[in-house]
Amino acid sequence: MKIAIGSDHHGFAYKEVIKQFLQDRHHEVIDYGCHSCEDIDYPGVAFEVGKEIAAGKAERGILICGTGIGVAIAAGKVPGIRAALCHDTYSAERSQKSNNAQVLTMGAKVIGIETALKVVETWVNSRFEGGGSGRKIQQIMDQEQEFLKAGHTNETIHSPKC
Numbered sequence: 001m002k003i004a005i006g007s008d009h010h011g012f013a014y015k016e017v018i019k020q021f022l023q024d025r026h027h028e029v030i031d032y033g034c035h036s037c038e039d040i041d042y043p044g045v046a047f048e049v050g051k052e053i054a055a056g057k058a059e060r061g062i063l064i065c066g067t068g069i070g071v072a073i074a075a076g077k078v079p080g081i082r083a084a085l086c087h088d089t090y091s092a093e094r095s096q097k098s099n100n101a102q103v104l105t106m107g108a109k110v111i112g113i114e115t116a117l118k119v120v121e122t123w124v125n126s127r128f129e130g131g132g133s134g135r136k137i138q139q140i141m142d143q144e145q146e147f148l149k150a151g152h153t154n155e156t157i158h159s160p161k162c
Contacts, residue, residue, distance in 0.1 A: 004052045004053060022120070060104070062106075064106050085107075
C-alpha cells in the first residue's frame, strides 16, 4: 500500500518509528515532513498529505501531532478526505470498516509508541465494508459537494434551533 505520512515537531519521533514499521511490512511510504524536531506548524503538512490522497498519489495517510486533533481538522478540510483520530485499535478498525477514513491521525502526547504501532497495524489491515455505512459515507460526500458548489461559508450555514 502507498501511504503518505507527516507530522509536526511533536510527532516527529513517532513518525520516524511508524515510517520504518510500515516499510518493514513492505508498504511504500512517502514522507511529507517534518524532518526534524524543530518547530513547525502542522496545517501545511496535513494539507499536503490530504491533497496527495485526493489526487490519487497515495492510498492512505497517517498524520501525527501532539494530540492528533489539529491534523485531523486540517486534513479534513481537503475536499473528499475523511480523517479519523484514533488512539485505540477498535476506533482504528471502525474508522476503516465503517467510515472508509483515508487518513489516520494520532497524538504523540496522548498514546505511547507501542499502542500507536498497534493502531497503525490495525488500521492498515482493515478494509471498508460498505453496506449501511457506505450509504452514510455517500451522504457525507454528497453534502460536501453541495457545500462546495453553493460556496457556503460558516456564516451561511445555520444549525437548526431547538
